[in-house]
Amino acid sequence: MSLTTPFEKLSPKDFETCWRSPSNIAFVKYWGKKGHQIPANPSLSMTLKECFTETKVAFKKSDALSVELFLEGNREDRFAGKVKAYLESLITDIPWLNNLSLVINTKNTFPHGTGIASSASGMSAFALCLTDYLHSLTGEEQGDLFFKRASHLSRLASGSACRSVYGGFTTWGESDLPESSDKYATPFSVHPDLAHLKDSVLVISGVEKTVSSRSGHGRMNEHAFAEARFLQAKKDFNLMVSALKSGDVELMGNILENEALSLHAMMMTSPESYMLIRPNTLAAMEMIWAFRRETGLPLYFTLDAGPNLHLIYPEVFQHKIKTFISHELSPLTQKIIEDERGEGPVKC
Ligand code: 2P0
Numbered sequence: 001m002s003l004t005t006p007f008e009k010l011s012p013k014d015f016e017t018c019w020r021s022p023s024n025i026a027f028v029k030y031w032g033k034k035g036h037q038i039p040a041n042p043s044l045s046m047t048l049k050e051c052f053t054e055t056k057v058a059f060k061k062s063d064a065l066s067v068e069l070f071l072e073g074n075r076e077d078r079f080a081g082k083v084k085a086y087l088e089s090l091i092t093d094i095p096w097l098n099n100l101s102l103v104i105n106t107k108n109t110f111p112h113g114t115g116i117a118s119s120a121s122g123m124s125a126f127a128l129c130l131t132d133y134l135h136s137l138t139g140e141e142q143g144d145l146f147f148k149r150a151s152h153l154s155r156l157a158s159g160s161a162c163r164s165v166y167g168g169f170t171t172w173g174e175s176d177l178p179e180s181s182d183k184y185a186t187p188f189s190v191h192p193d194l195a196h197l198k199d200s201v202l203v204i205s206g207v208e209k210t211v212s213s214r215s216g217h218g219r220m221n222e223h224a225f226a227e228a229r230f231l232q233a234k235k236d237f238n239l240m241v242s243a244l245k246s247g248d249v250e251l252m253g254n255i256l257e258n259e260a261l262s263l264h265a266m267m268m269t270s271p272e273s274y275m276l277i278r279p280n281t282l283a284a285m286e287m288i289w290a291f292r293r294e295t296g297l298p299l300y301f302t303l304d305a306g307p308n309l310h311l312i313y314p315e316v317f318q319h320k321i322k323t324f325i326s327h328e329l330s331p332l333t334q335k336i337i338e339d340e341r342g343e344g345p346v347k348c
Contacts, residue, residue, distance in 0.1 A: 008094050010137045017132040018056040021125035021345040022048045023110070023117045024164045025199060025302060025310050027244075027256050028237045029263045030172070032220030032230065037155050038182045040220065041233035042173030044240055045163045046197060046312075049342030051116045055106040055125035056348075059133050062101035065091075069104040080104070083126060086157045110337060114203045117304055119213070123161035127154035128345055142347075151184035159217075167344025168195070169244065175237055191247030196315040200325055201337040204280045204307045211267075211274050213305045219270035229266055233259075249314060253300030256312060260303040267305075278307040280332040285309070287332075291324055299324070315340070 024045040032040035065087060069080035083104065091097050106125065110116045131150040135142065147165050155162035155172070163170040163185045171177060172185035179186050220226050236255050243251035268275050281303070288301050288311070299313045299321050311329075313321050330336060 018348040019128035022052040023121040039173040042175040051110040053121035053125040057129040119158040120160040123157035124154040124164035190244040193247035200311040202309040
């Protein structure tokens with residue numbers, strides 16, 4: 001699939017659109033890249049429902065590229081700069097992007113620094129608006145190709161964003177699955193027993209992380225364990241696929257936790273080491289293990305690039321598990337965000 005054909009030869013016109021796109025939580029982690037936004041291993045994620053970004057973009061013809069961005073009504077020049085740099089990176093392929101001025105109004109349903117990936121929802125919402133704009137110039141439908149293009153454009157803005165373009169479960173990166181690609185994500189269907197998973201996010205700390213994910217990916221280049229990690233991730237990916245397909249919640253949960261701990265082990269052992277988990281993250285993990293030993297209930301955790309835990313469990317067990325979370329775990333947290341598997345982006 002060419003990303004730019006047939007767009008490179010068109011000319012801009014004025015257009016407005018708005019998309020809501022959710023965040024996602026990786027079950028098998030993307031951590032390390034080859035070349036330009038190509039993942040070192042395949043990853044697999046669940047798209048969330050309640051945590052999303054809503055982005056409205058007004059495209060106007062102009063003499064030079066300019067981007068103004070308002071987050072919850074406040075002008076944000078830093079984010080505007082990121083979007084502008086992203087569009088500049090596409091100009092070689094679509095030269096007339098240089099003749100656009102953009103006004104972007106965006107808002108998140110979740111607060112910044114809560115362990116929910118705002119780059120995944122934010123960049124996919126913007127890429128969906130851009131794809132909508134490109135398709136408005138050709139009159140093409142919003143079919144499979146639309147979402148493939150949106151995922152491809154999302155990936156170039158932020159890797160994990162390419163997985164948010166589809167609801168349910170999504171994979172990204174070359175694997176044994178049919179139609180897998182390093183360039184865009186693909187939706188993935190799971191066993192009915194695992195189709196309705198909950199995600200209770202324990203916000204342990206809302207402090208902004210000290211090392212960006214971009215820098216974390218970069219540190220994998222010189223990492224002593226990089227090759228072993230990429231092999232482990234490929235193996236975990238295949239095991240996770242088989243667990244989700246067969247409805248094996250125990251296998252799913254074991255891989256989920258091992259992936260989270262491996263991701264953070266990579267951070268701790270990278271050439272310039274750093275640690276994002278906090279004492280309360282560890283305390284909560286120990287309590288989850290004890291709860292599982294005592295009750296046999298399938299409650300598992302994962303971590304994004306931060307100290308906050310995502311607690312994953314099947315909806316059918318939510319009553320007992322939510323009681324445990326609110327009685328035992330909530331004292332360790334600043335707050336808890338309740339989310340679950342969602343259906344993917346919508347045009348607003
Ligand atoms: C993931 N993360 O698979 C992993 C797990 C965080 C931990 O992808 O450089 O913001 O923009 O492509 O996607 C976070 O990295 O990195 C991430 P870029 P991104 O979700």
